[in-house]
Amino acid sequence: MIWLKDTAGFVRKLIRFLRDSELQLLASSMAFISVLSLVPLLTVSLYVFQQLGGFEESMSQLRPLIFNYFAEGIGNEAVSKLEQLVDRLRGGSISFWGSIALFIASLKLLNDMEMAVQKIWGNSKLRPIWQRAVYYTLIITLGPILAAVLLGLLSWKKLMFTQILPDKTLVLALAWLALFLLIRYLPKCQVKSKAALIASAFTALALFVMQIFYLKITKSLFMYDKIYGSLATLPVFLIWIYVNWTLFLFGHALCASLQQYWADD
Structure with a gap:
């Protein structure tokens, strides 16, 4: 029964x-901040991705993956508007100051995300502002490049496992990698790779399962159309964002708990 005692100790932590x-x-x-800043962050990231030379094939794979995921949360009509915004930014339809505003809003969301993560890890002080600005810019610029490289590898026709595994495996692989990097390197402290791998794997799987249940629930909530009319997607969208953030932050709490539990052993 030692394992039961150990499990109970970990759960308490x-x-x-x-x-x-x-x-x-x-x-x-x-969740509240994301309503204002999530679209600018996504728009800027996709714009950076589209400006990269030689990644056209990867872009054709990544863009549908992202928009399909968001379509499940905010609806096809809202995603269509988002695609138009990305195309306008790429075509130069948005002014210089408008582009700057989008970039600042993106940095604001990343800054608030780091503040939440540092609180979970018990870090009272943030990194210097210049260091945070560098990190956030790298996330916005290098994130799409990393996704492009991974997509290129996973879609390589010579890799037989890409023809055997289900389509959702690609989404899970991208989510796991992104979550691992955020859990491993975002906290302002030393994070063990083993703990980050376990926590990111659990979080990616939890997000995947949540999305399945979310789709089933939203399809059954037909009464929202009669009550809210054109605003029917708003309450469901807020819940969707809240659950996503809850699972993301829970992944950090799980990693911190594992790390402290192993350190006390």
């Missing part, structure tokens, strides 16, 4: 992390 960090409050705050 995890609960303490969740309580001390006020995870639900952080997730609620991030």
